Amino acid sequence: MVLSPQRHGSNLELITSGLSNNGLVGNISVADCISHQVAAVYYGTSTYLYVDGVLDNSQSATGLLATNTDLITIGSQGGGGSWRWNGDLDETAVFQRGLSDGQITSLYKLAVSGPKAPQITAEPASLAVFAATPAAFTVAAGGGTPYTYRLFRNHLGRFHWRG
Numbered sequence: 001m002v003l004s005p006q007r008h009g010s011n012l013e014l015i016t017s018g019l020s021n022n023g024l025v026g027n028i029s030v031a032d033c034i035s036h037q038v039a040a041v042y043y044g045t046s047t048y049l050y051v052d053g054v055l056d057n058s059q060s061a062t063g064l065l066a067t068n069t070d071l072i073t074i075g076s077q078g079g080g081g082s083w084r085w086n087g088d089l090d091e092t093a094v095f096q097r098g099l100s101d102g103q104i105t106s107l108y109k110l111a112v113s114g115p116k117a118p119q120i121t122a123e124p125a126s127l128a129v130f131a132a133t134p135a136a137f138t139v140a141a142g143g144g145t146p147y148t149y150r151l152f153r154n155h156l157g158r159f160h161w162r163g
Helices: 101-113
Strands: 002-005 011-015 023-029 038-042 046-051 054-060 119-122 140-142 150-153 159-162
Touching: 011 046, 023 046, 023 054, 038 101
Parallel strands: none
Antiparallel strands: 002 011, 011 023, 038 046, 046 054, 119 140, 150 159
């Protein structure tokens, strides 16, 4: 499976071996000097090409993708070929399954906006204790990946949370 700039244009082309339809050309131009997220999927009965989280083109295809003993190459033609990607590649990923439309859209949104910043949703309750006595607080937060919060005392003697 090869994802490359179309040989005679500014769109992407998905080239496969072993499937009933071995070439899929996209409709969206990517030769605009802007970074794009692209995804190619073969999912049992069809091939799909996505640009920036949106389905660009698809076609029916059946069969098994051809296999060989070559290493996976990203950014160049495998098997000793001379073709090289002209541009930058960032955050490449290979999955063992075909991703759904929703999963590809989610990956695009995450790449564009990053994980959602955490927000404290429940402040800890006030607690009065004697000096040098342990105290336990509970705080709830949402958004982003799991974070650790710590209670600190500032120079005025007031406590505040830091993530």
